Amino acid sequence: MSDIQQQKTPFYDATIMMIDDEPLVMEVLQTCLEEHGYRFFVKIEDSTQAVDAIISERPDVVLLDLNMPNMDGFAILQELRNNRDTKYLSVIVLTSSNDSSTKLKALELGATDFLAKPVDRSELVLRIKNSLTVKAYQDQLAYYDTLTQLPNRKLFLDRLDWAIKCAIRESSQVAVLNIAIDRFQQVNELLGTQAGDELLVEVSRRLLKGLRESDTVSRGGPEAAWRNIARLSGDEFSILLTDLKNSSQIVAIAERLRSVLQEPFHLRQREIYITASIGIALFPKDADTTDTLMKHAGAATAYAKEKGRDCYQFFSAEINAAAQQRMNVEHSLRRVLERNELTLYYQPKICAATGAIKGAEALLRWRHPQRGFIPPNEFIPVAEDSGMITQIGEWVLRSACEQNVQWQQNGLASLSMSVNVSAQQFRDNKFPSIVQKILSDTGMDPELLVLEITEGVLMGDRDRVGDLLFKIKSIGALLSIDDFGTGYSSLSYLKTFPIDELKIDRSFIVDTPADGDSAAIVRTIVAMARSLDLQVVAEGVEDDAQFQFLRELSCDQIQGYYFAKPMPAQEFEAFCRQRAPAAQDIAKGA
Ligand code: C2E
Ligand code: MG
Ligand code: MG
Numbered sequence: 001m002s003d004i005q006q007q008k009t010p011f012y013d014a015t016i017m018m019i020d021d022e023p024l025v026m027e028v029l030q031t032c033l034e035e036h037g038y039r040f041f042v043k044i045e046d047s048t049q050a051v052d053a054i055i056s057e058r059p060d061v062v063l064l065d066l067n068m069p070n071m072d073g074f075a076i077l078q079e080l081r082n083n084r085d086t087k088y089l090s091v092i093v094l095t096s097s098n099d100s101s102t103k104l105k106a107l108e109l110g111a112t113d114f115l116a117k118p119v120d121r122s123e124l125v126l127r128i129k130n131s132l133t134v135k136a137y138q139d140q141l142a143y144y145d146t147l148t149q150l151p152n153r154k155l156f157l158d159r160l161d162w163a164i165k166c167a168i169r170e171s172s173q174v175a176v177l178n179i180a181i182d183r184f185q186q187v188n189e190l191l192g193t194q195a196g197d198e199l200l201v202e203v204s205r206r207l208l209k210g211l212r213e214s215d216t217v218s219r220g221g222p223e224a225a226w227r228n229i230a231r232l233s234g235d236e237f238s239i240l241l242t243d244l245k246n247s248s249q250i251v252a253i254a255e256r257l258r259s260v261l262q263e264p265f266h267l268r269q270r271e272i273y274i275t276a277s278i279g280i281a282l283f284p285k286d287a288d289t290t291d292t293l294m295k296h297a298g299a300a301t302a303y304a305k306e307k308g309r310d311c312y313q314f315f316s317a318e319i320n321a322a323a324q325q326r327m328n329v330e331h332s333l334r335r336v337l338e339r340n341e342l343t344l345y346y347q348p349k350i351c352a353a354t355g356a357i358k359g360a361e362a363l364l365r366w367r368h369p370q371r372g373f374i375p376p377n378e379f380i381p382v383a384e385d386s387g388m389i390t391q392i393g394e395w396v397l398r399s400a401c402e403q404n405v406q407w408q409q410n411g412l413a414s415l416s417m418s419v420n421v422s423a424q425q426f427r428d429n430k431f432p433s434i435v436q437k438i439l440s441d442t443g444m445d446p447e448l449l450v451l452e453i454t455e456g457v458l459m460g461d462r463d464r465v466g467d468l469l470f471k472i473k474s475i476g477a478l479l480s481i482d483d484f485g486t487g488y489s490s491l492s493y494l495k496t497f498p499i500d501e502l503k504i505d506r507s508f509i510v511d512t513p514a515d516g517d518s519a520a521i522v523r524t525i526v527a528m529a530r531s532l533d534l535q536v537v538a539e540g541v542e543d544d545a546q547f548q549f550l551r552e553l554s555c556d557q558i559q560g561y562y563f564a565k566p567m568p569a570q571e572f573e574a575f576c577r578q579r580a581p582a583a584q585d586i587a588k589g590a
Contacts, residue, residue, distance in 0.1 A: 008037035011132040015040040017059035019050045019076065020094065021068045025117075029063060032121045033128065047071040051079045054086055058162075061090040061131045063115070066106065077109040088138070090131040094119065145231040147197055148204035156230035156238055160290050163242050164283055174283040175250050177239040178297035179207070179257065182275045182309040184235035187267075190459050195267045199274070200235065202265055207237055210260035214253045238297070247282075247314070254278050254312040275310035277301050286315045299323035329382050332368065337395060341367050344399055345566035348575065349418065349537060349559045352551045357576050359416030359450070361559065362400035363566045364392075384424050393425040394434060401442040401449065403569050412576050418450040418480060423457045432471035439475065446476030450501065453479065455487025458497060466497060473498045480537070485525060494532055502529050506540025509560070513549040526553045 016038055018026040026043045033041070042057050044050050047068040054062065066073035073093055080086040093106045096117040103114060112134075113127050143155035151159070160176065167174045181203060188196035211225035228240045239257075241250060257278065264271040279300025287293040296315040303322060304313035313319070336342055346360040366374040383389040397419050404417040425431060439446050451472065458465055458481075469479060480501035485508055493499075504525050511518040522538070529536035538550045541560030550558060564575060 009129060009132075011060070011129070011136070012037045012039055014038065014060040014132050015042065015057065016061055016063065016128065017042040017044065017054060017057060018063045019044045019047060019068075019073075020063075020065040021045055021047065022065075025065070025094075025119075029119065029124065032124060036125050038128075047073075047076060050076050051083075051086075054080065054089065055083070059089075060135055061092065061128060063128075064091050064093050064111075066093050066095045066102065074105060074109055077106065077111060081110040090135055092127055092131060148201050148231050150204050150208075150237075151227070151230040153230060153232045153238075156232065156240065157290055157294070159227070160240055160293065163240055164290060164293075167242065167283055172242070173244045173285070174293075175241040175244055176281050176283075176293050176297040177241065177250070177254060177257070177312075178232075178279040178281075178294075178301045179237040179239065180277050180279075180301050180305065181235040181261075182277055182305070184274075186456065186459050187272060187274070189461060191268050191270070191272075192461075198267055199265055199272065200231070203261065203274070204229075204231060204237070206260040206263075207239070207257060210257045211239065211253070214256050236301075238294075250280060250282075251312075254280065258310070258312070277304035277309045278312035279304055279315065280312060281315040296320070302326075326382060329374075329379055330386050333366075333379060333383055333386070333388055336366060337391060339369075341369070342392065342395060343367060343568070344396065344403065345568060346403070346572040347559060347566035348564050348572070348579075349416070349557045350563050352538075352547075352555050352558050355579075357413075357415065357579060358557055359418060359448075360404075360572060361418040361452070361566075362396060362403075362420070364396055364420075380422065384422055387424075389422045389424050390428060393422060394438070396420075397435065398438050398442065401438055401444040404448060405442050405444050406569075407573060407576075410573060412573065414445070414448060415576075416448045416450050416478075417444070418452050420452045420482065421457075423454065426453055426457050426468065429468075432468060432475060435472060435477060436475050439477075447478070449477040450480050451477055452482040452503065454482050455484070458493045459487075462496070469497050469499075480535075483539075485521065491528075494528075494534070499534060501535040501537060503537045503539050503559075504555075506560075509538050509540045509546055509550075510542070512546055514545075519549065522550070522555075523553060526550075526555050530554070 016033060018029055018041065020026050020043075023043070023045055030041050030043070042053065042059060044053050048071050050064075050071070064073045064076060077091060077093070080089060080091065090112045091110070092113040092115055093111045094115050094117050095102060095106070098116065106114070112131055115124060115127055143152055143158075144150065145152045160174070163174045166172070181200075184196065184199075187199055207229060208225050211229060228242075230238050232238050239253070241253065244250065258276060261274055261276050264273055266272075279297045279302070281287060281293050281296035281300060283293050286296050296319075299319050299322070300313045300315040303319045304311050306322075307313065343365050344362045345365050346362055348357045349359045349361060350356070351358050364376045364380070366376075366379055368374050380389065383392050400417050400419045404415065408414060421431075435449075435451070439449065472479060478500040479498060480503055481499055482503050483505040484502040486505045502525065504522060508518050508521050508525075512522050513519045526536050535556045537557040537559060538546075538555050539559050541547055541550065541558045541562045543562055546560075547558060547562055567575065
């Protein structure tokens with residue numbers, strides 16, 4: 001035996017199909033290949049069944065005899081090349097003819113390689129190995145994610161398809177777990193995309209580890225975990241589970257995966273903690289096709305995110321309804337501007353010391369023709385996901401500025417106008433010039449405009465964020481941090497960025513002053529704002545006890561139902577006119 005013959009193949013799990021009308025020839029080929037470690041063979045004697053067998057068995061390479069009765073090798077080749085699924089399959093043709101026109105014809109029909117009959121054993125082994133090497137390389141490019149080396153979406157869908165077919169035959173269940181890393185974008189923005197990539201590689205390692213350690217998957221051997229996992233896109237992974245007995249197995253795996261991600265990740269000398277939202281859908285219970293199963297697993301993930309992230313969620317009729325609803329919202333949101341269905345409500349911001357109205361916050365409302373008023377929390381996330389927020393946000397900004405000018409023309413005192421700006425809007429490089437243009441179109445005094453952003457917006461590339469903030473400042477508008485205290489960012493940005501105002505989140509106000517912890521947090525925020533020379537506003541003030549507590553702390557402004565709910569522009573105007581004397585009472589401490 002030559003050296004080559006003695007080497008065992010690295011492709012031991014490849015499936016080799018032989019199509020020949022002479023069974024003895026196939027026996028000889030198989031014996032030879034078995035000596036080199038190949039284990040999986042499919043032998044077809046009846047050439048008329050060859051194409052169907054190839055489609056159902058999906059061999060990695062085919063050894064095809066050219067001379068066969070009923071349907072010859074040429075006809076089979078032709079059919080294979082005309083079929084989308086078998087177009088690029090490696091086919092080595094066996095021919096006893098040395099006739100070059102036969103070879104040429106086979107080549108024209110797309111044969112990958114030749115073997116002359118009687119077959120030389122070492123040549124056979126080499127040709128098979130070469131074909132499988134080429135296939136492995138092509139597969140690597142076509143079916144694997146270059147960053148994590150995990151299977152990609154295409155391969156995953158292929159395997160899922162296959163798993164569903166087996167499950168139908170065996171009346172068994174298949175589960176898809178769709179895993180999304182929570183707030184992955186923030187890591188990217190905070191530490192850069194390279195660090196984000198490193199995190200994804202480490203996440204994939206941990207998910208693999210978690211799967212290997214789970215009983216359900218480990219029964220399939222060391223390769224099973226790797227075969228069942230894929231990176232679908234960005235921060236989204238998927239896991240395929242077959243041979244399931246009950247849903248507690250799935251729960252155990254989902255829990256295991258969450259726990260392997262809970263350990264800190266070490267990136268750029270920092271410890272990063274992440275969580276994941278996992279959506280689970282089952283075949284045949286939730287869906288009967290690959291597409292719907294994937295879609296439902298995705299909907300369950302979206303639901304898990306909405307429920308506060310860091311959890312797993314099984315698909316259900318309720319989730320389906322929510323996903324449907326979201327789609328409907330997205331659909332009708334597309335026409336919301338042309339149909340003039342958006343409107344702004346205004347909620348006063350009151351000076352805590354004097355009771356005077358200092359300004360208004362513009363809050364978006366959607367007058368849906370069938371559903372009535374839809375609150376912003378329901379449609380703004382959809383507008384953000386679909387990219388429509390840019391247009392909607394611009395409409396809000398323009399309308400609020402126009403309204404502000406209108407109120408002054410109607411004789412109201414000059415009031416500030418707070419406008420909420422979503423992260424996506426803010427990150428757009430064009431945002432400062434949009435603000436500038438709207439201010440000059442409407443003639444509004446830039447110093448009356450307060451742009452409310454959330455802490456999340458400030459995370460990420462410090463230079464870029466700083467650049468945008470300073471551009472906005474140079475226009476003259478003010479910057480406010482909305483929902484302050486709920487974000488995860490470091491406080492150092494308050495020193496480096498040109499911030500003017502903090503709005504303490506309602507969640508801290510709601511329990512003050514009764515709850516000592518909330519009261520302590522509010523006290524600290526006010527003191528910090530004071531020392532940094534920032535204005536501080538309390539949101540969601542609903543009762544007198546809260547108001548008095550904030551007033552004693554010298555919180556600058558108050559916003560909440562205690563004074564007024566958000567209202568249409570005309571009502572707001574009337575409220576300002578009627579409120580002026582009352583303000584003096586508060587100032588006197590009445
Ligand atoms: P936000 O900017 O923090 O606005 C304050 C929210 O608290 C408003 O809800 C307001 O109606 C509500 N609120 C005010 N006082 C009280 C109170 O005393 N008690 C209670 N329970 N709630 C109070 P709304 O109008 O539903 O808006 C929710 C969120 O939607 C806003 O939170 C803001 O993040 C977002 N939003 C609203 N309008 C826009 C917009 O034009 N663009 C963007 N990007 N987001 C917007
Ligand atoms: Mg706000
Ligand atoms: Mg807020």
